[in-house]
Amino acid sequence: MEFITFSEDTLRNFTENVFKKMGCSDEHAQLAADVLIKADLRGIDSHGVARLTGYVRLWEKKRINPTPNIRIVHETATTATVDGDAGLGLVVAPFAMKVAIEKAEKYGSGWVAVKNSNHFGIAGYHALMAVEKDMIGYALTNASPLVAPTFSSERMLGTNPICYAFPAGKFPPVIVDMATSTAANGKLEIAQRQGKNVPEGWIQDKDGNAALHPADLKNGGSLLPLGSDREHGSHKGFGLSATVDILSAVLSGASYGPWAPPFVAFMDPLPNQPGEGLGHFLGAMRVDGFRPIEDFKSNMDNWIERFKNAKPIDENQKVIIPGEPELEAEKDRKINGIPLIDAVVNDLNEVAGKLGLQSLK
Structure with a gap:
């Protein structure tokens, strides 16, 4: 597994063009892209452009109305x-x-x-x-x-x-x-792409037994x-x-x-x-x-x-205010770019080819 880093503008333009190819107006394409890119900037990778191919597939099944x-x-x-x-x-x-x-x-x-x-x-x-x-x-x-x-x-x-x-x-x-x-389902999707197990207590198999592998969810298990x-x-x-x-x-x-x-x-x-x-x-x-x-x-x-400033258990780990990690991620990614795992990039490039768009580079 490798990470490929893209600028915010590159991913934003790519995402907007995908939504336009689906038939969305310029206004709607820009707004939809903004929501996804905001997730990636804030480090919520499970809900960013990794989700884009899912919207395209629903549109192909006529379950999303672009207008x-x-x-x-x-x-x-x-x-x-x-x-x-x-x-x-x-x-x-x-x-x-x-x-x-x-x-x-x-x-x-x-x-x-x-x-x-x-x-x-x-x-x-x-x-x-x-x-x-x-x-x-x-x-x-x-x-x-x-x-x-x-x-x-x-x-x-x-x-x-x-x-x-x-x-x-x-x-x-x-x-x-x-x-x-x-956990959000997107986190299991990321774990599966990375070939990793998930922490105990996240999922159960189809019979209700504790499970660790994301594949158990797809095989009839549940979060x-x-x-x-x-x-x-x-x-x-x-x-x-x-x-x-x-x-x-x-x-x-x-x-x-x-x-x-x-x-x-x-x-x-x-x-x-x-x-x-x-x-x-x-x-x-x-x-x-x-x-x-x-x-x-x-x-x-x-x-x-x-x-x-609440008294910490460990002096090296202070209390984190809700929203603070996402803000730090946004500051960093606006400067250093947004990392995507190669499996996500491959999925996006496959969609680009299908829609006649330039691949991500």
Whole structure:
């Protein structure tokens, strides 16, 4: 396994051109590429351009609409439901977050449920849109069923990420962005490409036994909820994942639980599924609806500083504030480029050849 490093601009241009070849408008191609590149810059390689081939394969199966009519289908002053028209979640979710932000600007908070969408990239991208407006951002999505609930061996839920983003003053925003499973599926895909086992407690085989090899997931196994097993608190991860699924899909009219459509093109959605496509839930809250923004930011800075200076177990490892590692990765990769493993580069070049585009060099 080797790493090949590319500049941000090289990957951005390549990704935009792939989306344009799929039939996306220039605006949508640029936005979709921005979401993926943001993941790579922040070191979340599982959700960056490594995912691009998956979107192409879904488009080839006509499960992604490159020219969607994204629209509000139900609305109150502070809430809305958006139909993504089977568009890229990378485009649909920012549309919904803009609606949430506009409502928050008028009424203090805005909440938008989304149906008929697809994989929306990193949740942090959408939550940070609210932070840019001095708001607290909230982003959830359900996903393909890969996770077994506590005491089960059946795949019933997705990795179902949850993200909160809080603005601060002199410090960067605090971003809590995590899967509600023990690990995101993309991390298993990376481990499989690298020929590595995964840590104990991430997955189980088809019979519910502990497993270490990523291939066990593809052979009918399942991811475990956050907490791993009942003795280590998996019921808490199950509860969080269920909350994401209900808010994202049951509330919006998207497909939920085991009926959520798979991200992989070789698997068809289950027949007679309730709801339409994947679902998201986006929220924005004005901080000044609770207290003056500068007072809040000042206290956030104090909160961050105090936690960063919490007494460490090891003097060489201080407390890490949520979002801090991703920010450090972004600073580094903007200067030194984005590393991709050769297997990902090969996949991208295969897609480029199929679409008549120049390969990555």
